[in-house]
Amino acid sequence: MNIGCVQGSILGPRLFTLYMGKLMEAIKGEMVSYADDTYVVVNGDTIEQVRSKIKEISKEHIAFLKSLGMVVNKSKTELLVFGSKFEKYQFNIDGENVESSPTIKALGLTFQHDMKWDKHVTIVTSRVSPKLTLLKKIRKNMTKEQFLKVATAQIFSILYYAAPVWLNKTLTARLWTKLRSVHYRVLRAAKRLQEKKA
Numbered sequence: 001m002n003i004g005c006v007q008g009s010i011l012g013p014r015l016f017t018l019y020m021g022k023l024m025e026a027i028k029g030e031m032v033s034y035a036d037d038t039y040v041v042v043n044g045d046t047i048e049q050v051r052s053k054i055k056e057i058s059k060e061h062i063a064f065l066k067s068l069g070m071v072v073n074k075s076k077t078e079l080l081v082f083g084s085k086f087e088k089y090q091f092n093i094d095g096e097n098v099e100s101s102p103t104i105k106a107l108g109l110t111f112q113h114d115m116k117w118d119k120h121v122t123i124v125t126s127r128v129s130p131k132l133t134l135l136k137k138i139r140k141n142m143t144k145e146q147f148l149k150v151a152t153a154q155i156f157s158i159l160y161y162a163a164p165v166w167l168n169k170t171l172t173a174r175l176w177t178k179l180r181s182v183h184y185r186v187l188r189a190a191k192r193l194q195e196k197k198a
Contacts, residue, residue: 019068026064029057034107050081051091058093080104086113109162117166121175125182128155132185139193147193151186159183 016036023038024031030041040057044050062072074093079100081089089100102113110120131154139147159182160167167179 019070023061023064027057027060029053032106037107039106047081047089051089054079054091054093062094074098078104080111080113082113082115084114107162109165117171117175120166121171121178124159124161125178128158128182131155131158132182132189135186136189139189142193144190144193147190151190155182155186 013035020033020036020038023033027040032039032041040061042050042053042057044053065072072094074096077093077098079089079091079098080103081087081100086102087100090097091100092098100113103119104111110117110123112119132151135147135150135154142150159179171179
């Protein structure tokens, strides 16, 4: 088999990784890739410079994939233009217009155009709140150690996922308060559990 990648096979992901390994050499741009998610970083002094680079890189990218019997899913193609003020831009990628959006989800993180983390923190805190509620309901059947193990796996792993990237001094006081609130709710629940057992 000299092109394509069989989906659902044991060999498929390995073949895909081999194919994608050459992509960095094929396109002229900074690239971040994990499994089948690929992100190309383009910069320029003006939006026209960025538009021109996107056109060139997308042409190289699509040609590379076509040579391997693969295609780009244009409906999943997203654009994020970093800047303090959000402006909607349209870019043409292989004959189809793609609009920039104020946020983009990449590898489990939600990036914002203004490089702030409000949306990301809101998403992770809202994801763990129902889990904490459920955990509190079943805690009477657990030891403190079991409770903390489950909390670490089901709450802290989500709350602090990829923390080295986003959890830093630039977070606003409001976001720190939001994170601390969930964190301390877990610790208070564990403390109450210990007091009941004593």
